Amino acid sequence: MVKVLILGLGMAGTTFTVGLERIKRGEIPPYGVPLADVDLGVEISDIEIVGAIDVDVRKVGSTAYEVATKLYGMEHVPQSLDEIRVYPGLGAKYVKDLFPTHDEGESWEEELERVYETFKKLRPDVIIDVTTTQEGKTYVDWAEYEEDVARGTAAPSQAYAFLALKYAREEAPVAYVNLIPTPVANSPAIVDAARDFGAVIFGDDGATGATPLTADLLEHLKERNRKVYSIAQFNIGGNTDFLALTDERRNRAKEGTKSSVVKDVLGYDVPHYIKPTGFLEPLGDKKFVAMHIMFESFNGAVDEIIVNMRISDSPALAGYMVDLARLGKLAIELELYGTIYEVNAFYMKKPAPLGSKNLPRIVAYHKLLEFIRKATERRELVEEVSA
Numbered sequence: 001m002v003k004v005l006i007l008g009l010g011m012a013g014t015t016f017t018v019g020l021e022r023i024k025r026g027e028i029p030p031y032g033v034p035l036a037d038v039d040l041g042v043e044i045s046d047i048e049i050v051g052a053i054d055v056d057v058r059k060v061g062s063t064a065y066e067v068a069t070k071l072y073g074m075e076h077v078p079q080s081l082d083e084i085r086v087y088p089g090l091g092a093k094y095v096k097d098l099f100p101t102h103d104e105g106e107s108w109e110e111e112l113e114r115v116y117e118t119f120k121k122l123r124p125d126v127i128i129d130v131t132t133t134q135e136g137k138t139y140v141d142w143a144e145y146e147e148d149v150a151r152g153t154a155a156p157s158q159a160y161a162f163l164a165l166k167y168a169r170e171e172a173p174v175a176y177v178n179l180i181p182t183p184v185a186n187s188p189a190i191v192d193a194a195r196d197f198g199a200v201i202f203g204d205d206g207a208t209g210a211t212p213l214t215a216d217l218l219e220h221l222k223e224r225n226r227k228v229y230s231i232a233q234f235n236i237g238g239n240t241d242f243l244a245l246t247d248e249r250r251n252r253a254k255e256g257t258k259s260s261v262v263k264d265v266l267g268y269d270v271p272h273y274i275k276p277t278g279f280l281e282p283l284g285d286k287k288f289v290a291m292h293i294m295f296e297s298f299n300g301a302v303d304e305i306i307v308n309m310r311i312s313d314s315p316a317l318a319g320y321m322v323d324l325a326r327l328g329k330l331a332i333e334l335e336l337y338g339t340i341y342e343v344n345a346f347y348m349k350k351p352a353p354l355g356s357k358n359l360p361r362i363v364a365y366h367k368l369l370e371f372i373r374k375a376t377e378r379r380e381l382v383e384e385v386s387a
């Protein structure tokens with residue numbers, strides 16, 4: 001069994017709970033789960049969501065079923081989601097500007113302690129962070145990180161990661177999957193501690209929509225030695241994630257994780273504009289993406305690629321969450337602590353460890369399969385030895 005705890009039961013977290021349950025019941029095929037047909041030794045049916053943590057007053061104390069049906073008006077929601085409870089989280093003050101938040105009236109220290117008790121009660125193997133994007137700094141030094149968490153000046157995701165590390169040290173191995181841009185897996189202090197304490201950290205920021213496609217298109221141009229002049233990529237969406245990103249500081253966090261793709265793939269920098277551009281409510285969760293790439297080809301010909309698409313934002317990420325829960329479990333079973341580049345390079349916009357390259361996803365996919373082949377071989381070996 002893979003026990004999963006979701007941090008942030010928003011659109012992505014809720015879509016994951018609904019879709020996973022429907023796949024497990026045989027109601028829908030696992031389309032959108034990249035490794036659905038790959039044998040990891042951990043099945044989709046092994047995943048069990050043990051709870052969610054949130055700070056939205058409309059969600060805390062209710063169940064995943066209520067959030068999916070009443071708040072998001074989703075259809076085909078299995079009744080069994082009534083068993084998934086939403087527990088109160090930490091750091092509500094960071095999102096007070098976006099929605100009414102739940103307040104337990106505690107000190108910061110008490111907030112940390114309470115969430116840690118929730119971890120201990122639910123005993124997750126994998127914790128998946130899909131909370132609202134927050135700006136946060138990169139931690140290289142453990143003492144500084146520890147101090148900022150204690151003072152409440154680290155980003156909420158970094159505080160959750162700190163509690164996950166404490167849990168790994170004191171209770172049991174755990175995988176922490178950071179799907180938001182805040183530097184968690186890209187903080188060397190966090191990854192080093194994970195290696196020492198028995199945790200694995202995947203991150204940062206799920207690469208679902210236009211970014212992986214841009215990376216693959218740039219690889220296509222590079223392989224043909226076409227010289228790229230400029231890249232423009234617009235993203236306009238109507239979900240709360242886009243609303244949150246209308247805040248300049250939050251958007252900066254996102255922009256950083258999206259832009260690194262250009263130099264990493266091409267090997268040289270190019271004038272580019274790649275960032276979430278706007279919030280337009282009627283678009284809902286199905287964002288509008290437009291892309292323009294201008295490049296020079298043989299004998300001075302200047303050509304252009306123009307892409308227009310509508311992408312359902314949350315289902316794209318939710319499909320990845322299914323894989324990452326299984327991969328997290330595989331990693332802790334094999335004691336592969338720290339972080340795993342082959343996993344991050346395929347699923348993340350800013351693949352850890354810090355300073356790692358963004359690979360075209362076509363290349364990253366094959367590296368991931370190779371990693372899985374070796375990991376499952378090792379697993380068989382471990383099983384043989386212990387038999």
Ligand SMILES: NC(=O)c1ccc[n+]([C@@H]2O[C@H](COP(=O)([O-])OP(=O)(O)OC[C@H]3O[C@@H](n4cnc5c(N)ncnc54)[C@H](O)[C@@H]3O)[C@@H](O)[C@H]2O)c1
Nearest residue numbers: 008009010011012054056089131132133156206240241313
């Ligand atoms: N395709 C995608 O949807 C995609 C891709 C990459 C990254 N992301 C990132 O994933 C995250 C989730 O996306 P979403 O569309 O579900 O957003 P959302 O706004 O619908 O959900 C975020 C949830 O986090 C909760 N939250 C906020 N602060 C919290 C805290 N401190 N503790 C616990 N819960 C908290 C909110 O109440 C909300 O329920 C965003 O940060 C987004 O940038 C999404």
